Amino acid sequence: MSDASYLSLQKLTLAYGDTVAVPDLDLDIAKGELIALLGPSGCGKTTTMRAVAGLLPVKSGHVRLDGADITHVSPNKRAVGLVFQSYALFPHLSVYENVAFGLKLKGLRGAELDKKVRSGLTSVGLSTFADRKPAELSGGQQQRVALARSMVMEPKVLLLDEPLSNLDARLRLEMRTELQRVQKETGVTMIFVTHDQAEALALADRIVVMKAGKIEQIGSPEDIYNRPVSSFVADFVGFENIFPLENGRLRTASGLEELSSQPPSAAGLAWRPRMVSLGTGPFRGTVRGTSFAGDSREYLLDTPLGAIKAEVEASAPAHPLGAELAFDLPAHKAAPLSTFS
Template identity: 55%
Template sequence: MSHLQLDHLHLRYGNAPAVEDLNLEVQDGELVSLLGPSGCGKTTTMRAVAGLLAPAGGTITLGGQDITRLPANRRDIGLVFQSYALFPHLSTFENVAFGLRLRKVQDAELRRRVGDALEVVGLSEFAARLPANLSGGQQQRVALARAIVIEPRLLLLDEPLSNLDAKLRLDMRGELRRIQRELGVTMLYVTHDQDEALALSDRIVIMRAGRIEQQGTPEQVYARPGTPFVADFMGWQNILSAGNVPEPLRRTHPAATHFAWRPESVTLGAGPTSGRVLARTYQGEHLEFLLDSPLGRVKAFAPVTAQWAEGSELTFTLPPERAAALRDA
């Protein structure tokens, strides 16, 4: 049996549906990311699992126990929010200890568990500091330590890195993955950042309009998107109607409604199709070209030494072996 199981889950805000007939299983020790744009239902789903939103229908099972109607404080779930939600007047130690004090854990046991949690997140030497004297990354680690110290059956993280700068986000990605592996805790992670989901997850669940559009390993959703929505969300920027691609490719994938190519897959400077360069932008390690062509708008990368200017005509190839065949959801 799955560690966390959502069966035919229906969630609403008033009369407005937010999640419709969602089914999801999360295995013990697995890190699953709910990925999608704002309003797709990912945070709403997490709120229901946490006990902060009552389902309109369906069931939520954790460790074989039906928790659908169980109060949030009896679900044994750890939460890490985007805003950290630390108590400003409490030290790092006391912020982490807060949940244990509510559970009336004995003092010796409390000190051991808080010390262990701070060691896991690398903050042992900051136990006496107030949140105001910690960096953003350190505050996020305190929030994480507070969630893991209660030894939860499930850890929920809602956009936990979005308030950090780019470098800290990269550092914290690695720390989160290390901690999750070290503790073996089951984790449900909400994000709209594709790179974050790819770097952290055992499995990615891509949501759209309250439903699951596709799920799979990071490699599967990145390399083999199933629908135009997933392809676009995962960076396949050249998505063309099947009617605009060569006949041999359509014959190979007769059920496809669209085909997609990543910008790095497009070959510039040779091929059967010609396009006009609408824009040329410097991206550090490469140049990005936007072409207007009979097939539609095409985006492609080229070495920084490429000389094609805006307004010039440029031939290109869309390699059939690099295409993703897509079907409408």
């Protein structure tokens, strides 16, 4: 077994009754990787995670971990940890007792149990909170307890289901840092499920973008952000101006449109709002919306091509609603798409 296939999903098909949710999925994950399963609701990411955890029977295919086939191994025997979105802490138990719970089920007692629990609490910065109950903790602290409870079990793979969705913006940033630190210090292979592209970009070594139970694209955060392969991925990671190409011209709401420069050979092109050149160019549009975003100003243009979103530096001259503006979609700035749907 190669390190690249420490966790291997092979021709995995998952279903709820007669409805197939994930058909014939192949995915190899290296030991020590931090992987994000990214996609909208219903794309199959949580279903895939549940199959790895052993919480969903596999219709066909295999789940292999560290050289062993665990497809039909019970959840408590497959060395896979799971941190739930809701944290699932026992409200009547202290932080210490919550972290100790799984270890006690394994038969640990006395000094060995105490050492592991206190080491786990120290690793997530909660050594002084051992006697508190979950209700006495913030959301971020409760998340850390759930993380420590899983980590003390020394899982070969740790799964996190939308781990930061219940936290406010400041706490999400803190917990991103915490998850990265714990993962890098322990070397545990970690998979987290999220619909938040910013979260996936900030945390993951590799991102697996899923659509309708299938993998749409796998790559580094830089690849996914800058080089989406399809219109679906481009739209999901913030390319808001997306058009199919036909014979070197854009297919738009008003028909085929020539670009100001020769486009690459592709099924489509995608521009982020900041890639749109505003103020000069062969196209014209009317400002239908504008918003100030601190260091930038965003515009929504009503154009013959369809709605165009543009972004300029806040220091640039402001344009009022109803203003007529020239703009360009520079082909050299666009992301070429190999598939368009």
